[in-house]
Amino acid sequence: MKIKADREVCVGAGMCVLTAAELFDQDDDEGRVLVLQPEPHPDQVAAAREAVELCPSGALSLEEG
Amino acid sequence: MSTVEVPRGVPLDRPNPFDPSPQLTRLRETRPISRMIFFPDEHEGWLITGHEQVKKVLADTRFSSSSTFQRSPVDSPFLPKQLKEFPVEPGMFIRMDPPDHTRLRRKLTGVFTVKRMKVLEARVAEIVNQHLDELAASPKPADLVEKFALPVPSMVICELLGVPYEERAEFQTRSHKMLSFSTQPEERMASIKEIQEYILGLAKQKRAEPTDDLLSDLTQDDDLEPAEMGGIGFLLLVAGHETTANMLGLGTFALLEHPEQLEILRDDPELMPKAVEELLRYLSIIHLGARRIAAEDIEFEGHLIKKGDSVSISVAGANRDPNKFDDPDTLDVRRTATGHVSFGHGVHQCLGQQLARIEMRIGFEALLRRFPGLRLAVDPSEVPLRTDMAIYGVHKLPVTW
Numbered sequence: 155m156k157i158k159a160d161r162e163v164c165v166g167a168g169m170c171v172l173t174a175a176e177l178f179d180q181d182d183d184e185g186r187v188l189v190l191q192p193e194p195h196p197d198q199v200a201a202a203r204e205a206v207e208l209c210p211s212g213a214l215s216l217e218e219g
Numbered sequence: 220m221s222t223v224e225v226p227r228g229v230p231l232d233r234p235n236p237f238d239p240s241p242q243l244t245r246l247r248e249t250r251p252i253s254r255m256i257f258f259p260d261e262h263e264g265w266l267i268t269g270h271e272q273v274k275k276v277l278a279d280t281r282f283s284s285s286s287t288f289q290r291s292p293v294d295s296p297f298l299p300k301q302l303k304e305f306p307v308e309p310g311m312f313i314r315m316d317p318p319d320h321t322r323l324r325r326k327l328t329g330v331f332t333v334k335r336m337k338v339l340e341a342r343v344a345e346i347v348n349q350h351l352d353e354l355a356a357s358p359k360p361a362d363l364v365e366k367f368a369l370p371v372p373s374m375v376i377c378e379l380l381g382v383p384y385e386e387r388a389e390f391q392t393r394s395h396k397m398l399s400f401s402t403q404p405e406e407r408m409a410s411i412k413e414i415q416e417y418i419l420g421l422a423k424q425k426r427a428e429p430t431d432d433l434l435s436d437l438t439q440d441d442d443l444e445p446a447e448m449g450g451i452g453f454l455l456l457v458a459g460h461e462t463t464a465n466m467l468g469l470g471t472f473a474l475l476e477h478p479e480q481l482e483i484l485r486d487d488p489e490l491m492p493k494a495v496e497e498l499l500r501y502l503s504i505i506h507l508g509a510r511r512i513a514a515e516d517i518e519f520e521g522h523l524i525k526k527g528d529s530v531s532i533s534v535a536g537a538n539r540d541p542n543k544f545d546d547p548d549t550l551d552v553r554r555t556a557t558g559h560v561s562f563g564h565g566v567h568q569c570l571g572q573q574l575a576r577i578e579m580r581i582g583f584e585a586l587l588r589r590f591p592g593l594r595l596a597v598d599p600s601e602v603p604l605r606t607d608m609a610i611y612g613v614h615k616l617p618v619t620w
Contacts, residue, residue, distance in 0.1 A: 165321070166328025167568045172576075173557070175333075185328035185335075208557060210568035212278060 155194060156217040157202055159187045164213040173208055174201035187213060223249050226266060227256045229292045229531055231506055233611070236604055237473050238548065239503060239535030243268055247536045252522050257290045257529055264290070264529035265522075268536030270543040270560070272520065277565035282511035282530055284567060285316045292510065292531050295400035297407065297609075308415075310443075310450020316514075317566060323451065326440060327570055330379075330433055336573040339379075343577055346374050347585045355589070360596030363616040367586065368467035369460070372578055376459030379574075380452060381425060381432025382418075390414050394457045398609040411453070418452035419445060455571070462504065463575045465605065465612025467582050470498045472602060472616055473550060474583075475595055480552050481587070488584055494552035495579045500559035501550045503535035506611040509563060534560055590620045 157177065166185030170178035177198060179188040194202045206214045223245045230240035238244075246253050251269025256262070267273050276282050289305050291298035307314045312323040329335070354366045373391065377384040393410040396402050402410070422438050422445065429435035433455070437448050474481045484494055509532045517524045524530065537560045539547040544556065562569035569575070586593070595602070596617040603614040 165324060165566050165568065166332065167562075167570075168331070168333040168573050169568075171333040172573065180332040180334065181329070182332075182334075183329045184325045185330075185332040186325075204557070210278070210564045211566050 155199060155202070155219070157189050157192050157194065157206075158215045158217055159189045160213045160215075161186045163211050165211040167210050169208040169210065170205040170214060173205040174198065177202055178205060223253075225254045225256060225263075228258050228294050229255070229266065229507060229533065231293065231606055233506075233604065233606055236599070236602065237469075237476070237502060237550070239506070239533070239539060243533055243536045244539065247533075247540060251536075251540075252520060255292070255531060257292055257531075258294050259291060262290055262529060264531065265524060266531045266533060268533045268540075270537040270540035270558075273532050273534070273537035273560055274564045275519075276511060276530060276532060277509065277560070277563055277567070279517075280316055280566065281514050281517055283316050283514040284314055284320070284511060286512035288512070290510075290529050292529075293400055293507065296403045297400045299404045308446075308450055310447035310452075311454065312451070313454055313567060320566060323447065324566075324570065326437065326443070327433075327451070327455075330436075331570055331573055333573050336577050339375075339574070340577055340581065342378070343371075343375055343581050344585070346371055347578075347582050351585055351589050360617045360619040363471055363618045364464070364468045364613060365615070367582075368471070368616070369464040371467065371582055372463035372575075373460040375574070375578060376456060379433055379459070380455055381430055381434040382421060382452075382456060386417075389417050390456055391460070394461060397457070398461060400607050400609070414456065415449040415453045418456065419449040422448050422452065458569075459571055459574070461610050462571075463578050465504045465610050466498065466502065466575070466579055468616050469502050469504060469612040470579065470583065471586065471593075471618075472595075472599075472613055473498060473502060474587075475593065475618075476599060477550050480550055484552050484583075485587055485591070488588070490552055491580050491584050492576070493555065495576055495583070496556040496559065497550065497552050497554055498579070499561040500538045500544070500556040502611075503538045503559075503561055504611045505534045505561065505563075507609045508532045508534050509567070534563075592620045593618055594620065 164186040177191050230242035232240045247268035251272050253266045255266035257264050267276050287304050289298050312320045350367050374384050393414050397410040425435040426438035511530045513524045513526050513528045515526050541547050562572040596619040605612045
């Protein structure tokens with residue numbers, strides 16, 4: 155599974171960082187998403203899914219497989 | 220087959236101070252996407268009450284935020300009697316669509332990141348403690364709104380923006396007027412203008428002599444027109460104090476009326492982040508909801524929402540949807556309430572939400588710890604509720620300890 159982030163779409167709400175700080179961060183200038191770990195460990199998959207669901211702008215998605 | 224009438228305006232009555240209007244609940248059960256007649260021009264638009272449907276509308280930019288036409292969804296003079304054109308004012312990115320919205324919002328998002336807000340925690344705690352010291356020294360009973368719920372977020376947003384806190388009367392009375400359903404439209408517009416002018420005056424000073432705050436930073440941005448800065452400052456100032464203040468006030472009222480939940484929270488303060496999410500969900504203070512206009516004909520879950528139709532979103536309806544939350548009408552500080560739409564969804568999701576979370580977490584934690592005997596000083600039925608305001612809450616919360 156791979157985390158995809160579209161930084162053009164991101165509105166910097168920070169829900170991903172709040173949900174899974176080990177997978178996501180925000181840049182200092184515009185607060186846009188930074189993916190720290192594109193391939194989550196099995197025990198991080200649930201958090202990754204939650205972050206995708208909570209992302210308000212639809213900037214995050216998961217590539218299964 | 221449905222027995223629920225087409226509502227005239229957003230149902231705002233709250234027979235139980237913490238629950239949404241029963242009419243909203245009935246509507247969501249029968250027609251989560253429903254027709255609604257908008258005041259006062261009888262425009263037949265839509266009211267969305269289901270959680271999934273609300274999220275879909277807010278995430279879809281074909282439902283535009285930027286219509287220049289305003290229709291009142293409540294029976295009050297709040298918005299003009301006639302359908303009237305209101306140009307989107309510079310800087311008011313809450314009423315813009317991408318890419319205009321994106322351009323302005325991006326100038327602010329770096330300030331409100333999760334990391335940046337964490338740095339503010341110590342200062343928020345100081346402000347909270349200072350006000351609780353003053354509360355402790357006050358004669359009993361005291362109004363928790365006046366002593367704590369309103370001044371704490373006001374001071375925090377003033378410091379962040381660089382607005383002198385001593386000048387809060389300049390914007391608090393006007394902001395109150397702006398959000399009250401009894402205010403005449405002309406007066407409402409005048410209040411908005413006055414706050415913007417106040418911010419613009421301040422920005423002029425800061426442009427000449429910048430200090431370490433957000434307004435100063437914005438004045439140094441050559442890409443921003445002064446009028447845009449006025450609009451941005453206005454939005455942050457109003458959103459920063461009215462919303463969190465009402466969560467602190469109404470949230471305390473709700474906890475006092477649910478002593479078993481209060482006990483759970485006192486026994487395990489680690490639950491506070493969860494409790495904050497749950498209070499946000501349970502109380503849904505944005506009770507007028509958001510409004511959108513269909514920018515084109517939209518096929519939406521079997522309905523044709525026509526270009527130009529007004530669409531009203533019910534945050535309270537969505538947050539109590541049993542399809543999303545088990546036993547939604549129960550306040551349960553142990554539940555995982557993430558996924559609520561109290562900060563909205565889509566590109567307009569609340570910019571200041573991480574700050575609001577910190578203020579609530581620190582605020583409730585310190586209040587409960589320092590006032591173990593905190594209780595209402597009046598009968599619960601005597602607490603004046605803000606059913607007459609765009610943002611719900613309590614006008615006053617008389618407490619003793």
